[in-house]
Every structure is written in structure tokens, then in C-alpha cells.
Amino acid sequence: MQLLGTTKVIEHKTRTQLVAEAIRAKILSGEIKAGDPLRQAALATEMNVSRIPVREALLQLEAEGLVNFEAHKGATATQLSASQIDEIFDLRALLEAELLSHSIKNLTNQDLIDAELVLTELESAMEAGDTHLVTGNLNSRFHAKLYSRAQRPQTRELVDIYSKNSERYVRMHILLAGGLTTAPEEHRTLLDLCRAKETNKACDFLKKHIVGAKNDIKKLLIKIEDEKK
Template identity: 45%
Template sequence: MAELSNKTGGFKRQTITEAVAEALREEILSGQQKEGAQLRQDAIASRFNVSRIPVREALRQLEAEGLVTFYAHKGAVVSALSRAEIRELFDIRRLLEGDLLARAIPKMPQELLQDAENILNRYDTALENGEVALWGELNAEFHHILYVAADRPKTLAIVQNLHNNIDRYLRIQLHSVGARNKARDEHWDLLNQCKAGRIESATQLLDNHIKAGGDNLIDFLDAQEAK
């Protein structure tokens, strides 16, 4: 029987719905639950030893994040993204994240920049150790911390959902040593531009980073399918 984490956040313990959603989200992002896989509520409830109500609520939460799709007479399945949808997600990222970074750089405190550097050090260690489960998480944390000073919580929430939707694909791509090294180098370059307060060069670097990431991901997926 699978166990649910029992994290605390703020002043309240994680609810059963949140715990189920977190567990299923990680299974989807890690590739344990494949695209098109059916997510049966009764089986999930039995596996986590909970009722079907929090399972149904968790699946609806994942549906709102774009990770799950509901079909009539079939129920919930793991969402699949077409090449066009992946391209669209990266295009939206370029629009939103560039604006967030431009707003954030003039207001970034030194403590935040140090936190970003610490995340990159952890990211480098995770890449070297092959800790796949941490790659997407730390990548999203790094981008998030660069944008948080923009004080645009609604936009940040949208960006987080975008990262969740492409995270599973990026993890697969990062199995390539070349892709890992490129991502690492570009992240450090981006942080250095932010430290120097160079808004124009930082936003251009970010735009190139996201665009190249999307192009490389689609090329990688096409190559995998051709094998």
C-alpha cells in the first residue's frame, strides 16, 4: 500500500486531497504514470487507503493544472500534449517570464540572489548524481525565485502550471548529457546577468533559453519517436 506524505504548510496540516494530488502529480511528472494512462478512482483510493471523495477532488485539481483530462465513460486519464501544444506552452512562457524578470530585477534583494545561487548549486548536484526527481523541481524553483520580486502572484501561478505541464518532458530530455550541461550553463549565465542588474541582456538570455529549450525538446521527442 502506498503512503502519503504528511507535510505541514503554514498553520495547517496538508489535507488528504492535497496529499493525494501531490502523490499523483509526482507520479505523472516522473513518468511513472504514462500519457493516456487511466486513473481509476477506486484503485487510487484503495492504494492510498482513503475514500474516493478526496481522490476525485485531487483529480479535479490535477485537471485544472492540465495534467489530467476527464472523458465521458472513461474517467480521468493522464493528459498528453501534442507538439503544437508544447510549442504553445513555451511561447506563453517566453511572454510571461520575460515580463516577470524585467519587473523583478530592479527589486531583487541580495538575499534572494543568494537563494537562487543555492538552488543552482543543488541543481548541479542533482544533475551530477542523476537525481531525476529533483531536476524539474529545482528548475522550477530557480525560475520562480528570479520572478518573485516582481510581485505578480497571479502571473506566477500561471507560470507554475506551465512548468508542471512540461516538467515530465524536460526530465526525459535532461537524460542527455549535452542538454544537462547546456541548461546548467545558461542558468548560471542568467543569474550573473541578474546580479549585475542588466535587465535587457537578462531578459534576452531568458527568451533565448526558453525558446531553445522548446526547440530542443521537440527535436528530442521527434528523434525518440523515430527510433
């Protein structure tokens, strides 16, 4: 994997950013599983970089909740946990509803058209079974467009952090907990409420959308944990 072979990309992103993106993608796709060790020397060799950007990238991913550092063990991919999911998703519901409440009245017709175009792409990806696109870029772009007029940069930064923290859980929801069938209709409803400028209804629906996903994933995680006992 010649991660840093393209100088055009390096002009815009640091080595640490590129390494973090590569490791994040491996964790979120399941290539690196929860509990797997993340050996700096092996990652540096694979990605054709020194250990310094690898360590910096792992520290960045630790802040996102994707990596855990343990004494005498080093870095590992974090475990999926039913107990952890409550805090992450409850915070997402509060913060994203806050962003939407400030954004919705300022959304332009073009914003709504752009959001619908992304949603159409997302629905096509779902129909094609492309869960990587569904749970990653397209889902993020759809929600980001709806929040884009909030003018709350610090809240947005927190939302980005918790969104990254929850990506693996969202992927689990799409793949294993029924999200593939419920998400398209829920996204359409949210978009319609935004188009109608129904701020309170849209924010309430967004909270239910996020908390509903949390509850579905929790049931699945508890079942998995019980089966391991």
C-alpha cells in the same frame, strides 16, 4: 502506501492536496505513463482515502494539463504532444520574462546569494544524476527566487500553472534531449545577468533558454511520433 498516516502533515494540507501531490509525482516521474488510466477506486484504496479527494485531485491535475477526462473512459494521464508544446513553452517564455523584468531591479544581495545556493545544489544533483531533483524542486526554486520580487501575483499564478504543465517535457529535455549538459551553464549566465541588473539582456536570455528547450524537446517528440507510424 499510507499517504494520510501522518497527522502533522494533514494539519497543513488537505486530503485533496496530498492526493494531487502523490498522483502528480507518479505522472512526472513516469511511474504513471501517458495514456495510462487513472482509476479512482484503485487510487483511493492505494492512498487510504475515499474517492472524493481522488476525484477532486484528478480535476485539479486536469487543470494543470496532466490528466484528461474522456467520456466512457474516465481519467487518463495526458499524452506528450509536439503540437501542444509550442503554446505551453511560448506562454512560459512571455510570462516568465515579464516576471523577471519586474523582479530583477528589486532583487537583494541575499536573494542572489540564495539563488546561487540553490543553483549549486541543482548542479550537484545534475552531477549525481538525480534528474528528479533537477527537473522538479530545485529548478523551480532557482527560477522562483529570481522572480520573487516582481509583485505580480496573478502573473506568478499563471507561471506556476504552465510550469506544472511543462514539467514532463522539462524532464524529457534533461533526460533525452541534451538539457543535462546545457542547463547548468545557461542558469549561471542568467544569474550573472540578474546580478549585473542587465534587465533587457536577462529577459532576452531567459526567453531563449525556455524556447531553446522547447525546440530540443519538439525535435525529440516528432522523432518519437514518426517512429510510431
